Amino acid sequence: MKTATTPRGRDAGARSPATAPPPPSGPRKGSGIRPHLPSSPWLFLAPGLLVVTAFGLYPFLSTVTGSFTDARTLAPGRFVGGANYRELIHDAMFWTGLRNSLLYVLGVVPLLVVLPLLLAMLVRRQIPAITFFRAAFYTPVVASVVVVGLIWVWLLDDRGLINALLEGLGFGRVGFLSDPWLLLLSAMAVTVWKGLGYYMIIYLAALAGVPRELHEACAVDGAGAVRRFLTVTVPAVRSTMVLVAALSSVGAFKVFSEVYLMAGPTGGPGGEDTTLVMLVQQVGTGLSGRVGYASALSVVVFVLTLGLMLLVLRAHRTEDR
Amino acid sequence: MSSRTRRRPDRRAGHAHDGRRMPRWQLLLRYLLLLAVLALTIGPFLWQLSTSLKGAGEDLYRYPPSLVPHEVTLGNYSGVARIIPVWDFALNSLKVALANVLTNCAGAALAGYALARMRFRGRRTALVVFLMAMLVPVESIMIAQFVTMRELQLNNTLLGVVLPGCIGAMNVLLMRNAFAGLPYEVEEAAYVDGAHAWQRFLRIALPSVRGTLAVVAIFAFMGAWDDFLWPLIVLSDQSKFTLTIGLNFLHGTFADNQRLVAAGTVIAVLPLIVLFACLQRSFFRGVGEGAVKG
Numbered sequence: 357m358k359t360a361t362t363p364r365g366r367d368a369g370a371r372s373p374a375t376a377p378p379p380p381s382g383p384r385k386g387s388g389i390r391p392h393l394p395s396s397p398w399l400f401l402a403p404g405l406l407v408v409t410a411f412g413l414y415p416f417l418s419t420v421t422g423s424f425t426d427a428r429t430l431a432p433g434r435f436v437g438g439a440n441y442r443e444l445i446h447d448a449m450f451w452t453g454l455r456n457s458l459l460y461v462l463g464v465v466p467l468l469v470v471l472p473l474l475l476a477m478l479v480r481r482q483i484p485a486i487t488f489f490r491a492a493f494y495t496p497v498v499a500s501v502v503v504v505g506l507i508w509v510w511l512l513d514d515r516g517l518i519n520a521l522l523e524g525l526g527f528g529r530v531g532f533l534s535d536p537w538l539l540l541l542s543a544m545a546v547t548v549w550k551g552l553g554y555y556m557i558i559y560l561a562a563l564a565g566v567p568r569e570l571h572e573a574c575a576v577d578g579a580g581a582v583r584r585f586l587t588v589t590v591p592a593v594r595s596t597m598v599l600v601a602a603l604s605s606v607g608a609f610k611v612f613s614e615v616y617l618m619a620g621p622t623g624g625p626g627g628e629d630t631t632l633v634m635l636v637q638q639v640g641t642g643l644s645g646r647v648g649y650a651s652a653l654s655v656v657v658f659v660l661t662l663g664l665m666l667l668v669l670r671a672h673r674t675e676d677r
Numbered sequence: 678m679s680s681r682t683r684r685r686p687d688r689r690a691g692h693a694h695d696g697r698r699m700p701r702w703q704l705l706l707r708y709l710l711l712l713a714v715l716a717l718t719i720g721p722f723l724w725q726l727s728t729s730l731k732g733a734g735e736d737l738y739r740y741p742p743s744l745v746p747h748e749v750t751l752g753n754y755s756g757v758a759r760i761i762p763v764w765d766f767a768l769n770s771l772k773v774a775l776a777n778v779l780t781n782c783a784g785a786a787l788a789g790y791a792l793a794r795m796r797f798r799g800r801r802t803a804l805v806v807f808l809m810a811m812l813v814p815v816e817s818i819m820i821a822q823f824v825t826m827r828e829l830q831l832n833n834t835l836l837g838v839v840l841p842g843c844i845g846a847m848n849v850l851l852m853r854n855a856f857a858g859l860p861y862e863v864e865e866a867a868y869v870d871g872a873h874a875w876q877r878f879l880r881i882a883l884p885s886v887r888g889t890l891a892v893v894a895i896f897a898f899m900g901a902w903d904d905f906l907w908p909l910i911v912l913s914d915q916s917k918f919t920l921t922i923g924l925n926f927l928h929g930t931f932a933d934n935q936r937l938v939a940a941g942t943v944i945a946v947l948p949l950i951v952l953f954a955c956l957q958r959s960f961f962r963g964v965g966e967g968a969v970k971g
Contacts, residue, residue: 404788491954500905502942511724617925
């Protein structure tokens with residue numbers, strides 16, 4: 357990824373010319389930085405490698421192998437070939453979950469790419485009290501998704517603040533949390549609300565790198581604010597926009613908590629609002645959890661998450677040509 | 678600030694503070710927009726705080742709604758503690774979060790140092806292992822992790838909550854980048870003076886990357902304190918609940934009593950808001966560093 361929101365992304369090799377005349381990984385045979393004891397580097401690495409392997413890579417492999425078995429929580433299960441995947445194709449809940457998770461991406465990502473950029477431009481100038489505003493806009497990021505979810509459940513309640521205001525203004529009450537479609541939209545709004553501050557900070561770092569002269573030259577040519585935004589700002593932060601699109605689409609596709617809290621553990625009446633990750637959690641946990649089938653669902657989550665990320669990055673690359 | 682001083686070709690001034698002078702109306706408009714967004718981001722929190730402070734005698738649904746409680750009471754906070762052991766939940770969350778901070782800081786610093794500063798066979802392989810682990814979304818392996826925890830008999834324990842994320846691959850890579858950014862000369866001098874790897878790590882390298890270490894610590898704390906999905910899966914016994922799981926339980930069982938739910942959420946969010954208010958800089962730095970690798 358060529359985005360460098362901060363110079364930290366570069367590795368040692370990239371900065372060595374600036375620091376030390378002899379490159380650190382260069383022809384310094386024998387001397388230089390070398391472990392005192394031969395086993396020493398592995399001692400440094402052992403805890404990290406152990407945790408990452410035991411609780412990251414091993415579970416991944418056992419998810420893949422488990423997806424071909426009929427394992428349950430309390431029983432190891434037998435090899436059943438592709439039966440889980442065949443079942444998945446005929447499972448209406450799977451398609452509901454997939455639909456909702458993909459809709460979530462479509463609903464959330466465009467807003468999370470654009471709104472935080474506008475917000476970053478709003479808080480960009482060093483005007484009095486701006487650090488306060490920046491911090492305040494970031495607060496929803498700091499709060500737990502459970503807190504955020506419950507706050508909005510109360511606000512969007514049939515008799516909550518928003519409906520009271522709507523009624524006071526002469527509109528009728530809206531069933532934000534009772535209509536399945538409205539609930540999904542409300543959950544998306546909550547996700548966007550919670551994510552704004554995070555991406556705002558990313559954009560703020562990117563905007564700091566946009567040369568002022570570009571704006572001025574453009575202004576001299578008589579371009580208005582909107583025009584300048586489209587011809588100077590957007591192209592300058594485009595790679596950051598792709599980064600934000602990639603991050604937010606992966607996050608949106610794996611949505612769980614917002615919908616779980618707003619629609620309930622089973623995704624509302626008839627499970628209409630169930631997302632893919634909610635389905636994994638429902639199917640795979642508990643004493644009677646169908647681990648094998650949940651593993652197949654997990655593999656689908658993994659493949660689609662990775663695919664989504666590659667899709668976004670690829671769209672960026674073809675655009676470059 | 679006068680509206681006549683428009684864009685002078687004084688480039689130095691423009692560069693130093695990122696500020697051409699803004700016309701007064703534009704500044705005013707900017708503050709109005711800022712206040713509108715402020716109401717949108719902070720308003721919901723304030724409404725929740727206000728709900729938690731309203732006494733039983735006050736109608737929560739009255740119109741027009743009132744943000745300021747008529748009779749402020751802390752009764753809902755003792756009320757929520759009567760129906761769920763909310764302070765025990767808070768203590769559990771604190772234990773989990775502090776453990777997560779310690780293991781992540783120590784584990785990531787050690788591994789990051791080895792990856793950035795030591796040369797040995799298999800370094801590239803080790804790096805690839807961390808990179809691959811970072812690519813696997815937690816949501817796609819949580820069922821297998823749950824099975825593993827059952828086999829280790831760690832399900833329904835706080836240790837089981839902490840263990841899977843106790844050394845994050847991303848934190849290892851963050852620390853690696855931080856160590857790689859340090860100049861070599863100082864460590865070389867120490868090497869010449871006979872300092873061995875542990876001494877160089879503890880005395881020289883580690884103090885120089887305090888900033889990144891703080892970022893790792895803060896995000897480890899926040900991540901563990903706010904986490905919901907994994908504790909939900911691994912914990913089943915109420916006495917082991919963390920705050921987020923306890924709140925979910927409270928919401929499921931006492932959904933009608935908005936005052937109590939509001940008090941619970943305030944208890945859960947206040948510590949982090951205080952932490953954030955104190956350590957803003959590291960929070961923002963973390964977003965920048967995490968985003969590059971994330």
